[in-house]
Structures are given as structure tokens and as C-alpha cells.
Amino acid sequence: MKEDKLIPVTSVTNGLGQTVADNLYCFTNQVVNLCFYEFPGRSKEWVLIDAGMPKSAEIIRETADQHFGKNHTPQAIILTHGHFDHVGAVEELAEIWKVPVYAHEQEMPYLTGAKDYPEPDTSVEGGFVAKMSRMFPNEGIDLGEKVQTLPEDGTVPEMEGWCWVHTPGHTPGHISFFHEEDRTLIAGDAFVTVKQEYLYKVMMQKKEISGPPRYLTTDWEAARASVEQLKDLDPQLAVTGHGLPMEGTELKQALETLVQRFDDIAIPDHGKFV
Template sequence: MKQELNYGTDYKFIPVTSVKSGVGIEILPDLFCHTIQIVNISLVGNPESDELVLVDAGMPKSANEIISVIEERFGPNSRPKAIILTHGHFDHVGGLIELVKHWEVPVYAHQLEMPFLTGQKSYPEPDPTVEGGLVAKMSPSFPNEPINLGSSVQTLPSDGTIPHMPGFRWIHTPGHSPGHISLFRESDGALIAGDAFTTVKQEYMYKVFTQELEISGPPRYLTTDWEAAKQSVIKLEDLKPKVAVTGHGLPMSGEVLTTSLSKLVNEFDQIAIPDYGRYVN
């Protein structure tokens, strides 16, 4: 009997947006970033080939938009070989079940995210008391019950390789979630950071809406382990990435990325960690 895939009972459209919603940016010939409301998905693969992987799956109710973005870039009826998740928070798995059913492709995630992707365990409650603006205050309305992908989700290979993404390796970057990963390609310094760090102050509605470029830590209202989050940023800065796509905010590259990441590492406690909140200390 085929297993029924389902979202949590709290799954719903979240009415937030930004000026970059619906906008796509080609960062490299085989790396394309598209913003859905306030979160980014990445398409990895050259449009001249049929090698395509989708990284993350957007906000709730975004499957049709993701399908059309892919078909616009790769041609009608194009489908990825796989979907890779940086983590399983609602804004990174929002279109996932519809996409899995539509394409019949496997999903891969870190072992430690599996309970949140197979219906076993909810993420900790978002923290509306955390230092920050209106998005932080709205966070109790964000879905946090687990999605159930059943046998459609598989654990990433333990050797760091990523199926259908030759040249990239996954790096465990916990803090924002237990099994959070980032994806890195040594040959050109391309980094898909997920929410390990962001390039917008994700807690503030005005900054989210305007997408003001500013290095920041992971979204505060959903980050539960700040020491691990700090170590993850240190790990990524050590890689000396040349271009970075983050889960929230605009891509960053070159000298701006280098100096911003260095600043984030050196001033992590001031920049990233909130002065107060349920998960601080």
C-alpha cells in the first residue's frame, strides 16, 4: 500500500512578502536563485543539460510557482533528479509534497532532520519573545508540526557527497536546526548556506520587505542552539566561499562576502545572538 504523504495540521499559506518575491538571479551558469515571498530556492544545473537538482522547496502553497520557474529555465516538463533540503522548517518544505507527487523524485536530508520529515517530531515552538521586529512577533503563526514524506525522503550519504550534485559536498551546520546542512563546491567557492547565516535581518518586517543587504545570523525566532550556530558560521567562513546563496536575502559574493563573513564570525554575539529570548543562553 502506498504511504500517504502529509503536512502537519498547522500547514497554511503565510501572508508575508518582499520586493524580490518572484525574482530569479543567475549567480553562476549552473546556479540560479529564486525568491518565493521571503525565502530562496536554488536550482543547481546548467540549463543546456538535463542535470538539475532543486535545493529547498519554498513557502507553503508554492509548488506551482516552483514548477513554472524550473520549466522556464530548463524547458517544458523539466524535472530535477532530486530535491536536497538544507533543513525541514516550513518555509523550506512548503511545496514539497506536491512536488514529490508531480515529479516522483527522491528527497535527501541529514539524518538528524529525519524525525521532522517523517511525521515523528515537531520542531521547537517559534519564539515570539525574541529580540526583533514584526516577523519575530508573527512567528507563533508559522507551522512547526512535522511534514511526513514517508519513504520519499532518504538520508544523505555519510561521506559528504550529494546525489546528482558532482563537485558539491554537504557540510553539517547545526544550530538553526539539528540536521541543518550547507552545500559547498571547492572548485569555484560556491556556497548554498541555507539558514546557517542570512543576508537580511529576517526578524524585521521592513528589512525583509525591502531585502536590505546585511549579513546576519540564522533567523532568531527559530534558532534554538546559538553555540552550535556560531560554530557553523566559523566552519563556513573557513571555507572562504566566493559566492553565497542564503535561505533569506540576496546572494553575496567577492570582497563583500569575505569581509561580511569575517565580521559575522568576529562579532557573532553582537550581530546574531539576540539580547533576550527563550533560546538565548
């Protein structure tokens, strides 16, 4: 297990959580969201979706204990992708809980120590978070045999009724999760609801539709196609990796605007991946 360092960014929603849909609880760890999903009709059986910032294992465990009790560990940890702010506690939690971790096949090299992500692009258009991204870890992690590839049929282990959707662009193996019955979307960083490049907007959690965080997104045409794919699902509620949940007419109109104006809203004017 590599030595993690605390990343000094936070927001007004740090440590706060809310139930956003039946059996789905969204929790903000500093500036990133993760989800606790409890199986309908199976009390205290649950999965964790994404694993927060570095040094966050203790607060994630405490939050889980408050919801499910100390003797109710999850059935699995499922990752939207492997960036540092979504896997910060995954190595420690997987070891403590003795549970499998699932991710997309194309994300596996970054979760098994085979590859590192490209370094964050500090030259990208944006504010202070973009400029300070040089301190963000880009190294892959090594989960060894703990990490498994998601089923090819689109089903999500331990999450009946949900499907995973391949939404690359931000990373090659980025995925989102969709529950068709109530049209709930867990989008990861395929799109977000805060301008993640700007420190003040991140700290205050100013809600506005945006593309994936610019300083870590490497394929903008794939990112565009992923947003179009998610819009076509017609979600009624979206929990994103960064920012506040969005739903109903606000979400529908925001996604339509993002698709129509993707070049203006999402793609930076300059940066090494543009």
C-alpha cells in the first residue's frame, strides 16, 4: 500500500450526506462524493460506490457504522474510475473489510500497478484548483487480486436492477451507473455539477452543469460522446462525483445545454489534452 498524503482542499459540504433516492445515500468527503447503496429488502446489506480522498478511510468507516452498524461490512466496493479522489481509501478499506473491488476492464491497469495516469494538466484553462493540480497524485494503485472486472453484460454485482455504462473520456475505463426503474444516475466524473477547476466555486459548491474536471480529462471527444449517452438515458436524478445532486427539470435542461454547448462549457480553450 502506497503512502497517501492529505490533499488540502475542502468545501462547505465536507462531511455532510443526504438520502437522494430509495436506499441511496450520498456523502461528501472534502470535495468528492461517494455513495452507500443498501439492498432493497435486505437490511444492513450494502455496497460502497467510490472510496473518497486520500486519508479518508476512517471517516468512511464511521459513516458506514452510523448507517449499518459496526458488524455490517459491505458486500463490495465498486469504482467509477481510479483517480486519486475516488480511490483514496480503497486499499485500506478493501483490506479491513475483506471485500472485492470491481471496476471496468480498461481501468484495471491503473488499479493493479501496471500504469500511472498522465500527470494533471496545470496549463489547462481554469482557476486555482487547476493550477494546484500539480500536487494531485497521478500514480496508479495496486489492489492485486482484490480487484475484479465488472461483468461484460452490464450488470452490477450486488446491485440488482442497476447497470453500468461505459463513459470514457475522463479516463479510459470510466463508468456510470443507472437504475432504470426510477431513472437514477450515478455519473461519477462523466459530468459534474460544479466548476471543479475554480477554488471558490468548489469551496462554496456553486451548482452548475459542467463537463468532467479539465485538469485530469485526456480524451474530449470520448467525453462528449459519454455525456450524450447519459443524456439519452433521460435520468430524473443525477449524483455526480463533484457537486450537488441535480434532478427533474433542472437536470434535463442542464444536460441538454451541456450537450448543445459542450465545446463552450466543457472543453477548455487551451491545455495539453485539447
